Amino acid sequence: MRAVVADGYGGPEVLRAGELPVPSPGPGQVLVRVRATGLNPGELRLLAGVFRDRAPLTFPHVPGRDFAGTVTEAGPGVTRFSPGDEVFGHALPRGAVAMAALVADVPSLSTGAMAEYAVFEADAPALALRPAALPPEHAAVLPTAALTALPLMRAGAFQKGQRVLVIGAAGGVGGVVVPLLAEAGAHVVATAIPEDEAYVRGLGAAEVIDYRAADPVAETLRRHPGGVDTLVNLALPGDRLAEAARAVRYGGRLLNIAFPAPPADAIGRDDLAPETVLTTARPGDLETVADSALKGTLPATVGRRYTLDEGPRAYADLLNEHTRGKLVVVVDNG
The missing domain is CATH 3.40.50.720 (NAD(P)-binding Rossmann-like Domain)
Structure with missing residues (x-):
């Protein structure tokens, strides 16, 4: 699969678009074909090593927290989602499990959303079904914000x-x-x-x-x-x-x-x-967010769009340029 990858700590310059094996979901996890992923400044702080003492990354590292996509496989014990479900949410990279000390509630852990496929923990409240009327790009920029x-x-x-x-x-x-x-x-x-x-x-x-x-x-x-x-x-x-x-x-x-x-x-x-105030996911929060987006209270705030291969440049723009709203990488238009 195509993914944005870092092989070590640093700024956006250490990111590259490359090939990685498709991850497999374990017990309680789902594999998602990512449609779109929104960028967040915290991903760059994590990559820069700001939290490496408490939340060391493993490499190769795939960034990306916010996503919208389609469940393609459910691991053992998953009952909340099934293949074919459209989902969206927020997740931290697996290497950042110690972020539990830094946030009020640990969201789903992930293999990284800046990729064609990613694994997420199914029962976390930071994952939810995406209503059909909510476009993937809109859904992908909502969760962290x-x-x-x-x-x-x-x-x-x-x-x-x-x-x-x-x-x-x-x-x-x-x-x-x-x-x-x-x-x-x-x-x-x-x-x-x-x-x-x-x-x-x-x-x-x-x-x-x-x-x-x-x-x-x-x-x-x-x-x-x-x-x-x-x-x-x-x-x-x-x-x-x-x-x-x-x-x-x-x-x-x-x-x-x-x-x-x-x-x-x-x-x-x-x-x-x-x-x-810390980022926190309560059960039902993302469903509330989706409802607010559908009724027009939360408009789409996509400032710029990029392809997956342009992901490293998107992170550089996030760091170095004035941005309005959210930057989004469109992974799959299918």
Whole structure:
């Protein structure tokens, strides 16, 4: 089978398109013919060796977490899925099993979704049936973003009329967070460059601040002198959150998903501490996500498409270029 492969740690330059044997499903596993896979920055951190002490990779390593595809074989003991089922989901590479210490819930483990075929653990809540009306490319860019956004929405308990500043709204997670906030009735102030303004407004942002032309904190306070109720940080590193937190009213909240997570005392305020939200899959979450996509709440956020052989370039673009929404590799148009 064709796959994107790394033979050692490094950046996108260590990735190549090559041939590997088709993996076989073991007990409790399914083999999936991958139709599409969405890219995530965390895959590059894993490849770079950021977690190698706790989650060492085995090589050759096939990246890829998010996918949509067709079950072609079910291993012994699998009752949840059958050959021919259309599925989508989120999975970590098998070598990253120690990521259990880094995430709230370990999703399905996989041989890597950036390939024509991949094995997944069938009973994990991060796998679900894909409705026929949900296109594979759309389904493939949802799982990581949505399974990050849903815990964030639960943690925030957002109410109608609350003012929420979203930093990094045009990115992959923003493509789910902003629509869910808008659906909840929040007044979303989003940071984005002018080229992305129409996109984030289409997601549901009520206001957009060009962070290249104006200081987002100063501009937020100019528009909302009392500060926003909640800051949702999808992009800034932890050492920049103290400055960003000035936009939050006294007694407000700061929710963070960016890596590395800031310490509790990073803000220097007695009324405000960063709350880092981790990607978590609960039973039924992906089914809820699919329903939201079908009714139009979660639009397709595919920014660029690549072939499987272009997978290494897709990762290079993810690392080196400004991206809107999600990058997707189309593995099989069949």
